[in-house]
Amino acid sequence: MRVTSSTALLTDMYELTMIDAALRSSAASRQSVFEVFARRLPPRRRYGVVAGTARILDAVEAFRFTGAEIDYLAGAGIVGEQTLDFLREYTFRGSILGYPEGECFFPGSPVLTVRGTFAEAVILETVVLSILNHDSAVASAASRMTTAAHGRPCLEMGARRTHEASAVAAARAAVVGGFAGSSVLEAGRSYGIRTIGTAAHSFTLVHDDEEAAFAAQVEAFGPGTTLLVDTYDVTRGVERAVAAARAAGGELGAVRLDSGDLVAQAFTVREQLDSLGATSTKITVTSDLDEYAIAALNAAPVDAYGVGTRLVTGSGHPTAELVYKLVAREGADGRMREVAKTSASKESVGGLKVGGRVVEDGRAVEELVVSCGTVAAGRAELDRAGARHLQVELVREGGQIVEEHRGDGALERAQERHLAARDELPYAAWRLSEGEPGVPTRHEAV
Amino acid sequence: MRVTSSTALLTDMYELTMIDAALRSSAASRQSVFEVFARRLPPRRRYGVVAGTARILDAVEAFRFTGAEIDYLAGAGIVGEQTLDFLREYTFRGSILGYPEGECFFPGSPVLTVRGTFAEAVILETVVLSILNHDSAVASAASRMTTAAHGRPCLEMGARRTHEASAVAAARAAVVGGFAGSSVLEAGRSYGIRTIGTAAHSFTLVHDDEEAAFAAQVEAFGPGTTLLVDTYDVTRGVERAVAAARAAGGELGAVRLDSGDLVAQAFTVREQLDSLGATSTKITVTSDLDEYAIAALNAAPVDAYGVGTRLVTGSGHPTAELVYKLVAREGADGRMREVAKTSASKESVGGLKVGGRVVEDGRAVEELVVSCGTVAAGRAELDRAGARHLQVELVREGGQIVEEHRGDGALERAQERHLAARDELPYAAWRLSEGEPGVPTRHEAV
Structure with missing residues (x-):
């Protein structure tokens, strides 16, 4: 694009x-x-x-x-x-x-x-x-979300909730704001952004049962894949997911939760995974997240956030x-x-202006905007004020x-x-x- | 596009x-x-x-x-x-x-x-x-706005407040929702939409004075053009606008108001135009409109609404x-x-479905959604219920x-x-x- x-x-x-x-x-x-x-x-x-x-x-x-x-x-x-x-x-x-x-x-x-x-x-x-x-x-919304995520990776998944070309630009802007990847393939092609995604509920539903769906996905992408475990019953889903990965000779990469009370579920699922010995299996959550939901999930054992609608629509x-x-x-x-x-x-305010940031002891304290006849004159003033250009x-x-x-x-x-x-x-x-x-x-x- | x-x-x-x-x-x-x-x-x-x-x-x-x-x-x-x-x-x-x-x-x-x-x-x-x-x-936002406008034309002007490709699609969707035109040229080229627009405040400001700006615009587009009258003083602006059109031998097409209290200004400006004898000169308003602002302007003597941000962002x-x-x-x-x-x-709800609208005495009363094995079976049921397919x-x-x-x-x-x-x-x-x-x-x- x-x-x-x-x-x-x-x-x-x-x-x-x-x-x-x-x-x-x-x-x-x-x-x-x-x-x-x-x-x-x-x-x-x-x-x-x-x-x-x-x-x-x-x-x-x-x-x-x-x-x-x-x-x-x-x-x-x-x-x-x-x-x-x-x-x-x-x-x-x-x-x-x-x-x-x-x-x-x-x-x-x-x-x-x-x-x-x-x-x-x-x-x-x-x-x-x-x-x-x-x-x-x-990017401004993305930045608030990555701040709220405190270092846990945030992944952009909002393409379906915005114009198809905006989606590609939104993925790019999300990365500027600190996101780690995007679901949109065109964002991968155009901007070299890491793309992510494995399966939707429809993939489970098109198979005769959850076991068949998980087996097919693990066969295609190995046990390190992310399985979506909330199509039917989450507890049974987690059990089957771990079993599917082990049947292929490995430990499951991650489970994804896309509905329900994510905070409560994250704790339950983490406990279940640990009790199954799947301590390395991660938890990704993806339902209706914004910076506030992410902040609320901070105390929960979650490893990654997938953010859709609220990101591409600038969180309000x-x-x-x-x-x-x-x-x-x-x-x-x-x-x-x-x-x-x-x-x-x-x-x-009329006139040509230059902008500078006054930083004291490593902390920004002021945005200094100087109206000036020439850029050089304005910059000299920024220098006098000790402002970063x-x-x-x-x-x-x-x-x-x-x-x-x-x-x-x-x-x-x-x-x-x-x-x-x-x-x-x-x-x-x-x-x-x-x-x-x-x-x-x-x-x-x- | x-x-x-x-x-x-x-x-x-x-x-x-x-x-x-x-x-x-x-x-x-x-x-x-x-x-x-x-x-x-x-x-x-x-x-x-x-x-x-x-x-x-x-x-x-x-x-x-x-x-x-x-x-x-x-x-x-x-x-x-x-x-x-x-x-x-x-x-x-x-x-x-x-x-x-x-x-x-x-x-x-x-x-x-x-x-x-x-x-x-x-x-x-x-x-x-x-x-x-x-x-x-x-389109859903546009439809509420055209409902609120009660037949007065609504014009789409939001390109600058959305992704550049969304802007073209938004102009098209606005027309589906009843809008009469758009400011975006690509919407004109791609979809045959009537494009509108004359000048911004920068046009007035680049000239030595308002008279010079108005004269230049009237020379280019004739007295039937729309002059933006709120760069300096609105009352003086209206006076000069009418005079500029008359100097070119005609009556001014319209004035545009883009700031301030639009309801109050519309009354004042209408009165001024009428007192100047410019009874055919129309008033277009364009500042931060949405369906609620349009509804509030209904009682004011306004002839057209230009809608930007709130339209292309789906009014919330x-x-x-x-x-x-x-x-x-x-x-x-x-x-x-x-x-x-x-x-x-x-x-x-699972299953293939058909949709119908039950209309009684010319008024829709129900959206009937029939889960059915085949479209034909579903449509037969819609017919039985007297629903429009x-x-x-x-x-x-x-x-x-x-x-x-x-x-x-x-x-x-x-x-x-x-x-x-x-x-x-x-x-x-x-x-x-x-x-x-x-x-x-x-x-x-x-």
Whole structure:
């Protein structure tokens, strides 16, 4: 599911009609700065997790209007001839600065900064937000779940509860948030994610009895496989599962519990396994888990968590609330100036910004956001405040993608980066309950 | 975004490992019946809306393991050689019966029935559920919103708040639920959906002042365009908007309000427009709407609703809770028998089923679900009960897709079908509040 064809129509129509009108007023060519940020975090969230960066870079590269896209736009009469000419030649030649994948963010963090002409930068709004809002929502939920799991592996199994392409992106975002594997094969192919899974209840039910089903599975995958033991009676299921593995000359790898009271069952089944001498056989649980259920299962003898629905739907918050706003643009005099909407609600802070994290004794204490005329000036201020710089170059001026942020190893690095950034947060940030962001955001201007 | 490449890896790994094991036990070739149904509706929902049928048919057709998929599976060692041979030759040759797109469903409704060998039918589980759960969740939310809008047009604008491919499917599902258009260009290209949109706040901000922005937009799209009037001061914005259209020799098409108290603003702006003589100028509102906000705006002078986040995230329920369960399969004696999980929770009713709706005096009064040995026997029972048959043939025995359920006109027919099915429900089913399903489901066996 890597982006292989054009992503240019994954775009709200108004991006193109704005270009159409701006080409007439000459505003289209004004140098502009767009910023992606969150005004707030969803309830109960203490931090957000940046995810989707690698997919954004693929999408920006594939953002080209080929003959097929132009034909559609021309046929539908959406924009005029001048705009079609602009789109035919379109390729992003600006620059993108951003928090690297896996980094934590807070309200006001300048998560992504897109610079270029108004036309070339505004047009990326929809697809950039689609990717960041989806992937960050899932990664943020995943991070809470892996925090709650205290080192026990979490496995992503939610494909059936989200759009089929989202499922692949969700698996990837889950890994950014610390997950150890996914059930989706396309996630294995596209991103090298370890895939997992053995059998569903239907596999037991299609056989004449549980013994026949377990024997067939052990024959195919050896005694080290995971057997689903709750199709009929769990106690009989566990007995048969251990026996099936031993008949094949080994000890059973694991049993899976997918229904009922998981905490109580985990204790009962662990006791039964131990009494059968199957002390190495593990227990995986998989029914309707979220971070709270995982936390509740912490005291139970469980070895792995399979998480579905609640992970891929962002555990109550299926979309991050990231927005893409024009914060500065060139004036008629050629000088850059800050801009911001000023009516009623939805205000924002204008101007180019850099983000830094102030860390004291190994603990993050502040998200410092500096409004600045240039990145260099902002960074100097971060240095003065002793803040770790949070933005990296993702696309170089001229449109060249910085390859280390996608492709081989990028996902593993993002996970490592996330776990390190999360470890650095104060204890309160890891809590699942209602509360303030993990660290406060302070705005400053230079 | 039509499915043009293989959909075969949009699949949970366990579907393939089950086939691997079942090929050894010979269960793989047992004739099987899988049923998609919902155990319950999400809180506050009185009915569900079937959506995604056309996309499922495309996905089933594209479910082929080409060299690339086989190479991945072989390289990752996921299944053995015998299974790879099976997959190389795989194409669905069973049959699919289902509620047509747009039809309403209730707990226990047999929304989709997939028949074939165990192996050929189990393998479709993940992608079928991904599509149905996503698209039905969005269509169900859309239907509540169009009910609340009482005939005022609802427009889909949520692309930026969901995965970029989900956005296209969500636009389609929204139309099934009664929406009149979408902002996503790919939805226009792929499904012929009317696309809408004019400009964002950034367009106003990139110009030196609001007058310049409005003039540019009116020059590009004529006075009939929609101007966004809340970047600075709304009252001044409305004044300038009307003036910009008149300067181009016409009356302004519409103003858009995207922030603040929309109910209060709609009244103020309507009054202002009327006092300016712009009585034909319409008002579109677009900020954080859902079915409740739309209902609250009903008394306000609003002409159209643009709905984003809450639509594409299923208004609190981003996934329908549809499951895909084995309900009957061939035994060793060659005869079909009902099967069902019997432990703890997640029970279901075994056996092939047909669904019908009992309608009295033009109002639906019951969802009748008949467990039956054959579809013909079940339908005879529906006829006896005077129930409208709800299932249609989507894929004919042997794997031939019934073309009328996808392609040209299918989406329009699905919307018409939905509006008719919804109209037939009792008044209580249209309410937005907590309550029972719109009609009760009755199970019967013949």
